[in-house]
Amino acid sequence: MRNSVLRRAATIIGFVLVAALLPALLSGFQLQQVSVAISYAIAILGLNLLMGFAGQICLAQGTLFGIGAYVTAILNATYGSHPLAALPAAAAVTALAGLIVGLPALRLQGLQLAIITFGVAAAFPQLLLKLGTWTGGVSGLPIDFLEPPAFLADNSELWLYLMTLACAGVAAIIVSLVLAGDVGRALRAQRDSSQIAEAFGVNLVKTKLWAFAISSALAGLGGGVFAILNGFISPQSFLAPLSITIVIGSIVGGSTSIVGAFVGGLFITFVPTWTSNINLALGNVIYALALIGIMLLARGGVAGLLDRFTAALTTRSNPNGKAGQSAN
Amino acid sequence: MRPGMRTPKMLMAAAVLALAVGATSARADETPGITDSTVKIGITGPLTGPVAVVGAVAEGIRARVEAANAKGGVKMSDGKTRKIELVIKDDMLDPQRTLANVREMVEQDKVFALVGTAATPNNVAIGRYIEQRKVPNVFMYSGVHKLNAPHEEIGFVPAFSTEATSFATYLKDNKPAAKVAILYLNTETGETFMKAFDKAIDGSGVKVVDRQPVTSQDPTVETQLTALKASGADTLVIIAAPQQGGEAIRFQAESGWKPLTLVTNLSSAYPILQAVGLDHAKGIITSNFLKPIVSPQKSGDAGIDQYLDDIAAAKVNFVFANTIGQVGYATGDALVKALEEMKKPTRAALLETVFNFQKWDNPLLLDGIKLNTKAGSDIFPIEALQLYQFDGQKYVPVGKLLDFEGKTEE
Amino acid sequence: MTLFVQIIVSGLATGAIYSALALALVLIFRATNVVNFGQGEMATFSAYCTWQLCLWGLPLWLAIAIGLAGSFVLGVLAFRVFIRPLLAAPVEATVVVTLGMFVLFQAMVTWLWGAEQKPSPSLFPDGGFSLGDVRILASSAGTLLVLIVLAAALGCLFAFTRLGLSMRAAAFDRVRSVLVGVNVERMLMLGWGFAAVIGMVAAVLVAPRLFLSPTMMTPILFYGLAAATVGGWTSPLGAVAGGLLVGVSESLGANYVGFLGADMRIAVPIVLTLFVLLVKPVGLFGTQKVTKL
Secondary structure: OHHHHHHHHHHHHHHHHHHHHHHHHOOHHHHHHHHHHHHHHHHHHHHHHHHHHOOOOOOOHHHHHHHHHHHHHHHHHOOOOOHHHHHHHHHHHHHHHHHHHHHHHHOOOHHHHHHHHHHHHHHHHHHHHHOHHHHOHHHOEEOOOOOOOHHHOOOHHHHHHHHHHHHHHHHHHHHHHHHHOHHHHHHHHHHHOHHHHHHOOOOHHHHHHHHHHHHHHHHHHHHHHHHHHHOEEOHHHHOHHHHHHHHHHHHHHOOOOHHHHHHHHHHHHHHHHHHHHHOOOOHHHHHHHHHHHHHHHOOOOHHHHHHHHHHHHHHOOOOOOOHHHHOO | OOOOOOHHHHHHHHHHHHHHHOOOOOOOOOOOOEOOOEEEEEEEEOOOOOOHHHHHHHHHHHHHHHHHHHOOOEEOOOOOEEEEEEEEEEOOOOHHHHHHHHHHHHHHOOOOEEEOOEOHHHHHHHHHHHHHHOOOEEEEEOOOOOOOOOOOEEEOOOOHHHHHHHHHHHHHHHOOOOEEEEEEEOOHHHHHHHHHHHHHHOOOOOEEEEEEEEOOOOOOOHHHHHHHHHOOOOEEEEEOOHHHHHHHHHHHHHOOOOOEEEEOOOOOOHHHHHHHOHHHHOOOEEEEOEOOOOOOOOOOOHHHHHHHHHHHHHOOOOOOOOHHHHHHHHHHHHHHHHHHHOOOOOHHHHHHHHOOOOOEOOOOEOOOOOEOOEOOOEOOOOOEEEEEEEOOOOEEEEEEEEEOOOOOOO | OHHHHHHHHHHHHHHHHHHHHHHHHHHHHHHHOOOOOOHHHHHHHHHHHHHHHHHOOOOHHHHHHHHHHHHHHHHHHHHHHHHHHHOOOOHHHHHHHHHHHHHHHHHHHHHHHOOOOEOOOOOOOOOEEEEOOEEEEHHHHHHHHHHHHHHHHHHHHHHHOHHHHHHHHHHHOHHHHHHOOOOHHHHHHHHHHHHHHHHHHHHHHHHHHHOEOOOOOHHHHHHHHHHHHHHOOOOHHHHHHHHHHHHHHHHHHHHHOOOOOHHHOOHHHHHHHHHHHHHOOOOOOOOOOOOOO
16 A cells, blocks of 8 residues: 555656656757647547556547547637637547447447447548538648747747646546546456446446547547647548557557556657658668567556556565556 | 546646746747758658658659769859758658658758648648748649748649649640540549639530549549449549559550540659550550650750769669659759859748749750749749650650640639 | 449459458468458568569569468568567557557568559459450459459368368467467467468459559558458458458449448448448358457
8 A cells, every 4th residue: 555655656756757847858849749749648548548447449549539639620710719718629529429439339349349440540531521611621720829828928839738738637637537436447347347347237338438438538638739739730630540559659658557648649759750760761660660679578568667667666575567457 | 546636736837847947949040051061951751651652752852962962062142052951851741740840850950941842731731830930841742832831832843723724725625525534632632623624624515524532542443433434424534643543544444445534644654654554554645844754764865864863873762754753853953953043041032032933944844844933923833734645655745835824723 | 234233343343352351361360369450561561572573584473482482481480570479468469569560561661662653463364354334354353263262272271171270279279279289389370371371362463453562451451351350250251252242332332322422432341340240240251259359
């Protein structure tokens, strides 16, 4: 018990230190990239809840992310709403969309669900083009620049970063609360064995749909933040591979961890750019090898490794063996 | 339960603290990216991913720039000779990555200007930023020219509408009662093309009987072409990315349909026809503004021979007949020339130069086609095309050069 | 009526391409219980190697023979290096590694041969023949024929031979297979090798139609997965049938469902797959419900 409190404190302090130091250490451009990474991390947080804790595979998280981005952009560009005011609406609409995507999950599992959701991800860019009158088609939609308050007037990157962090904080709180509550227990119970969970009175339909709705709401929130950060969106940013990339981020970070979601978001934003900067022609080869290498070294994701590390620091003995799971 | 519940407040507090430590904002220098001996230029384009073929633009530019550097550099009007330092980044055609790349190049690498930025949505994505930072974005590889940074950007290749008008003119003159079926890319490219085409055939005997959309992600185009064939059309217009365009060219021949086929220069390059099978491509009509380069042997044309030497020296990753690579090389040449001609080594002077081309030559443009622009009235550097018909071995010119100078539809 | 038949024929031609990838996916699943997302890209890599051999002047049959042998080695190597260390790890790790292989092989092809399309030599004659007013392409008919023969042979291998039985056992339950004397690792290795060979055959069959390019197989990945699911993940012939069904229904949907059109036709296989899964979760020809990723 004492150990877990210590570890929790260590994680929070580490987190705060990193988040606070970043603006001082990084240039405006780099800080902007960190913000983009955090917007992905919000979507990954949702996916972790769904995949890591509820055991449901969704290969359409990038699509839901895109829906959030488009709702934000449409509300802002067409209806003149303030971008920030559009974010809750983006989360709500995406949660509804997620419920629809999640309906087949009541009957399907694993690979079956993965294929259906992947189909949705593949169809999404086409749908955006088809609904060109709302989405602006391939020309995309602009989003108003988020004017910083007076005291940050000449540092808009920092303002955007703080806004993104605040949204990520809300997302992390939601996930923590869900996991601590009844829904979270039900989720884990049905992941481990749906029959036993049902025998103990868990309503599987309600539980699964909850998981999809919350996960999608977070994807929508992340997408809305992403749209604000970029100031412009078009279908080309939400192709099917984005959903795969988000799954990669989730698993590389550690799909049963909140810290892991942030690690994953940073990974999918920065590592492809770094490898491409190392060698333009061989960038993706290096990226692929890095990806495979990480999975070979850290099967439970990077968060699992970090967790073992902090565990070793705080307990000095009896390191918790099961990496991925212990991150709960 | 996880930690992190109470973190946001702390994060906010800490971040505000960090703010007090003081992050400074960079103010735009008068002429970043230019020293007495170098000028830094940035390129972003899809070097990998499903449309990596377009990455040949960057390669072509590199070939021309390396040739200039091998001669010592570019002699500029202030008397200094500068080498061009290229910064090339891969965006996989994702507008978000284009913006990230541009920001990195502008803020971190401190480039002087951007050149050859590929695709319409990607140029729109960076528009607001480059307008704010006053970074020239010259010779965009996009057939739509008027985007959202009108003071900082200029295109290069002819607008899609120019090609559409040339196709319509050909049909009106040679097949006045043509029944046309169109396979169109369902992006801005296809829409711009069709709008101009419809306008140009309005009131003539040429009628469009069916249209089918295609995307660059479509695995095959059999479905669309089966429908187009069944429409009873005797003429097929193909506006598609190279893979789907190639499949369509093969279909119209293999299926026994053999309509009069007009293919936009997106997918009519010689290497594509080789993949399709030269026999299948016999008779197709396309347009080009570049000199046809049919052989890697010296041709006697100074511009082509120089091009062949330069791409060999730069070891580019495309074959000599690749028209996208050729456009890149032509773009690189225009860049070198613009740097030579600009009156001062500043961004503003570069823009003034490219907005006021006065009938400049280019080594790969067809004889009779010059780069011509005028600030305020003409933002289209190339506005003339030549139609070609493929005879099974090579492209043969059809008719005279079609010049639309000053008449491009926006 | 002619149009209707022609639409079905063009659906079959497209479906044959989906079938080819589905067959390779099903084989590796049957033999190793893993869905290899990198299968298509590995196959593209093999097809490029074959093309390169042809370019160096080898006759087509010899190039293909060497390519097939090389693919087997490639599959075995991929298993030894990337998959074997993860046999005891959670399945997510394996999924990410196969996605990593997807990126790796695509990047290697782009790096080695560039992004331009290459003309790929075809096993079948050019052109086609007409039955009444309906036009059938020789390459489509040939592809389909080869696939059916191959699928039947694989079906027999799994159903009737000792090797097939051992492979199925090794894939199904690694621990208990060891107890009954199956050399599990060797079976899995063979499974990866064979799957790579089938993948290469698929790539060589479809390359002349799609043109050889680094991303040749990428857009058909979803269709291949859908085809395998519709046909049933345990049946090679089912994979071929599933591919054809997906192709035909997609072609019909694009032409006869007005609001879909050619640009939203991908909705057809999604709905079809969902429908099949809800009605017959094992797939049309499958025998075993597959939920593991």
